[in-house]
Amino acid sequence: MTLQSAIRTVGSSIRNIRASSLLGWGVLVAFLVLPCLVLAQGAATQAMSVEYRDIPGIGSRNVIWFIAQQHLLLAGFVLGVPLFAWVCEIVGWKTKEPRYDKLAKEFTKLLTSAYATTALFGGILLFLLIGLYPKLMAYLTDIFYPTFVAYSILFLLETAVLYLYWYGWDSMQGNKKGFHLFLGFLLNLFAFFIMIIPNSWATFQASPVVVADGTALERAWAAMWNPTWWPVNIHRFIANVVLGGFICGAYAGVRYLLAVSREEREHYDWMGYVGNFIGVFGMLPLPFAGYWLMREIYQYNQQMGITLMGGFLAWLFILQAMLIGVLFLGANYYFWMGISYRIPGVAQSYKKPILAMLIVLMVSLAVWMTPHTLVASLQEAQQMGGAHHPLLGVFGVMSAKMTVANLMILVTFMSFIMYWRAGKQETAPWAKIAKAIMGGVLAVAAITIVVLGVWGYFVPALFRINTLSVAQVLIVLFILVTFTPLTAVLLKSAKTTTEMVWGQMPVRSGYTLVSNAVMVILLMSLMGYARSSSRVHWHVYGVLRDTSEYAYSPALGYAAALMSLNTFFFCLLVAFIFWVATMGDKSQAPSKESPQKVEPGLTPVMAGGSPSSGGKGGVQDNR
Amino acid sequence: MRNLLAILKHSLSISAIVLVGIFVFLKWVLPLFTAPLPMSLIGLYVALTFSALMIFYTMSGASLEEFMGPIHRFLVGEGQEGVAKIARLLLLILFPLLVGWQTYTSLAPSDFPPAESRTIHPAPPGEFVGLANPLQPTEANIQIGKGIYASRCSPCHGSNFDGKGTAAPGFNPPPANFRDSGTIAQLQESFLFWRIKKGGVGLPIEGKPWKSAMPRWEVELTDKQVWQVIMGEYDGAGQSPRTWEEEE
Incomplete structure (x- = not known):
């Protein structure tokens, strides 16, 4: 395939588009942003007179908080989705299975409308920051101006590539697929740089470095390389995949609940599974990235580390434990339901292993959620001899938290392995030995993680952080990277004893997928607040003080209310975006004159229908 | 059966x-x-x-x-008769009453003190962050520190560094137990330097109200003595301060 023919194909497909105006908003906003940059630079010289502006009644900080969080959540989604859409496309191309290509296209369809909305919120955020916080923007513009230009160029490139990638999808099949995949690669490459440039602005605010004299480019470069830049880059990159996966899972869950045809049910059941799998896949290494980030924060500034983990923000990490716990439980629950409903007849044989995994998960979660300083009445505190319980107080420190987080990751990974192996009989002569070795290694790994965790109480903090915790992480990673290919090899020659049946999942599976997405959104809102609040009364920590009337940390209850509002609004926004994205499907659906044929018994699952109910709604089958 | x-x-x-x-x-x-x-x-x-x-x-x-x-x-309640029917009716009456009672008791004024969620580690002010102990960990410094500890700190924090000094029962919350791996072992020496020097009155405004009876030792001890006390505490409690640099 030549480049010219590919461009011709793209050109013809663009001529045929009907909804391009939506994506066009993205480009429009990108152009709107450029003059804003000039305004921001101009503000550098004028800002001395006006340092802050306010929005009466609501408060400038609340407005920025809300818009920035919406923008960040949307950005996380639009940067995470292209990654696995592209991977799905590669899988479809390699395996010649059209369903992967269809799935990748459906993911990308969600992306187009979300991308425009993200750009809109980004533009609004920039306008508001320039208007409400001129002092801060003048300071940041002075340092980061060259990156603003790079960011705008990247944004334009990303928009152009997204146009080509989405609208050229159908035209670039067959021998042009290679070029389309290359576009997907470019899409992700630009997306990555679009993510890390704003990360440098935000991380510089939290962990500024000395910006020496030099050219504008040299100063910007020095400021970008601040201590928390790469920890945040890695953490956000993985978190974006998790967010994208679970939101796509939620989309599939809702579509599954509303599906009326067998084909739709099978497709959205499968899509929900893939979304959950991607979310879990990203979630497994995420705690490690978070741990690294927090370690860098402590190392950069003890004061900030203590404010976050031991000071007035410490309670956020108990909430975080609860949300992560629910997320882990939801993801596992979905896997376990998959074994029961998609692989008929095998549920009984997995009951005991599932019970064991559930107990480990719950005990781990109980330890993770046990705070170091307990909520106790005066009488209870006196009985305990303080705010720390003499026995359970040991669960409150990092050694215990790291240990149980690693165990939960292991259990979740094993849930996936179990689901993968369910309904299959290994035929390789060495299968028994391999399974025995895997079981043994797993047991040794789990015991070692616990032993290292206990050992952590008796050694200096440095040894625990640099050696024991790293060893725990490496053990889990070793299990992940060795068990996955070994299981794949084992199952290559396995015979299928029970065929997997899609479209049989119960109503609660759809709700579980939605719940997982909500948990991730809440988590990101919570951690966004934690990261910003750790700067306390500084715009740029230790350098540029917040002298506005909002130079105080809001009470945790107030912050929780705003986080909930952010989550709720984002869910509404996503629902709207998905509704817009699927409008085309509805217009293509059969008209009233020739209604879509609903198969007998296939009322929506949400209304108690079941594909195997034989025409009566089948509540029993689908419960 | x-x-x-x-x-x-x-x-x-x-x-x-x-x-x-x-x-x-x-x-x-x-x-x-x-x-x-x-x-x-x-x-x-x-x-x-x-x-x-x-x-x-x-x-x-x-x-x-x-x-x-x-x-x-x-x-x-399909096809229910006799005891089952009465039980169902009782449940449908008693359960809302129970919810109502719970709501009432949780909202009604009470003289019982509320549960507290006290934060335990205040963040040190910027001027104390990154301070390093200027003294060498010699036996002499440690012993001097333990001597000062015995006279000034042990009445509350205990001669065994376990928070069980003779005066400890008079405090709520009780003095910190340095042998607990969740206290000084989690902190850098600069944090202890700040807490000993400034005491309870020097705690930051965020996270108030604090409950600390720790005296402001800067009025009685020199900086050198404070660093010696810190060395004595870590040695006596069998703990090591949190550091970010490998010891040579």
Whole structure:
């Protein structure tokens, strides 16, 4: 395939588009942003007179908080989705299975409308920051101006590539697929740089470095390389995949609940599974990235580390434990339901292993959620001899938290392995030995993680952080990277004893997928607040003080209310975006004159229908 | 007997036994060996147990039916007669009353002090962050530090560094137990330097109200003495300060 023919194909497909105006908003906003940059630079010289502006009644900080969080959540989604859409496309191309290509296209369809909305919120955020916080923007513009230009160029490139990638999808099949995949690669490459440039602005605010004299480019470069830049880059990159996966899972869950045809049910059941799998896949290494980030924060500034983990923000990490716990439980629950409903007849044989995994998960979660300083009445505190319980107080420190987080990751990974192996009989002569070795290694790994965790109480903090915790992480990673290919090899020659049946999942599976997405959104809102609040009364920590009337940390209850509002609004926004994205499907659906044929018994699952109910709604089958 | 066994093996009975068992263990059995647990923690563990049971018994259609079926049929009241009918009516009357009573008791004014969620590690001010102990960890410095500790600190923090000094029972919250791996072992020396020098009155405004009777030792001790006390504390408690640099 030549480049010219590919461009011709793209050109013809663009001529045929009907909804391009939506994506066009993205480009429009990108152009709107450029003059804003000039305004921001101009503000550098004028800002001395006006340092802050306010929005009466609501408060400038609340407005920025809300818009920035919406923008960040949307950005996380639009940067995470292209990654696995592209991977799905590669899988479809390699395996010649059209369903992967269809799935990748459906993911990308969600992306187009979300991308425009993200750009809109980004533009609004920039306008508001320039208007409400001129002092801060003048300071940041002075340092980061060259990156603003790079960011705008990247944004334009990303928009152009997204146009080509989405609208050229159908035209670039067959021998042009290679070029389309290359576009997907470019899409992700630009997306990555679009993510890390704003990360440098935000991380510089939290962990500024000395910006020496030099050219504008040299100063910007020095400021970008601040201590928390790469920890945040890695953490956000993985978190974006998790967010994208679970939101796509939620989309599939809702579509599954509303599906009326067998084909739709099978497709959205499968899509929900893939979304959950991607979310879990990203979630497994995420705690490690978070741990690294927090370690860098402590190392950069003890004061900030203590404010976050031991000071007035410490309670956020108990909430975080609860949300992560629910997320882990939801993801596992979905896997376990998959074994029961998609692989008929095998549920009984997995009951005991599932019970064991559930107990480990719950005990781990109980330890993770046990705070170091307990909520106790005066009488209870006196009985305990303080705010720390003499026995359970040991669960409150990092050694215990790291240990149980690693165990939960292991259990979740094993849930996936179990689901993968369910309904299959290994035929390789060495299968028994391999399974025995895997079981043994797993047991040794789990015991070692616990032993290292206990050992952590008796050694200096440095040894625990640099050696024991790293060893725990490496053990889990070793299990992940060795068990996955070994299981794949084992199952290559396995015979299928029970065929997997899609479209049989119960109503609660759809709700579980939605719940997982909500948990991730809440988590990101919570951690966004934690990261910003750790700067306390500084715009740029230790350098540029917040002298506005909002130079105080809001009470945790107030912050929780705003986080909930952010989550709720984002869910509404996503629902709207998905509704817009699927409008085309509805217009293509059969008209009233020739209604879509609903198969007998296939009322929506949400209304108690079941594909195997034989025409009566089948509540029993689908419960 | 066989009927009783069948009832006990039912998922609803198992759930009830597990929930009650966990509560009894946490509330009454565990305190036989250690301090009682606060209700907030007991509630958390019981809630987690309840969630686990719900997850386990709703995993498949059959287990869901076994678990929820009797509850559903009881609440719907289909074909109920005699004791079952009366029990259902009683439940439908008593349950809303119980909810109402709970609401009333949680909102009604009380002279009982509320539960506290005190933050334990205040963040040190910027001028104390990154300070390094200028003294060498010599035996002489450690012994001098222990001597000062014995005269100034041990009445509260205990001669064994365990927070059980003779004056400790008079304080709520009690003085810190330095032998606990969750106290000074988690902190850098500069943090202790700040806390000893500034005491309770020097705690930052965020996270107030603080409850600390720690004196402001800067009025009586020199900086050198404070650093010596820190060395003596770590040595006496068998702990090491948190550092970010490998020791040579």
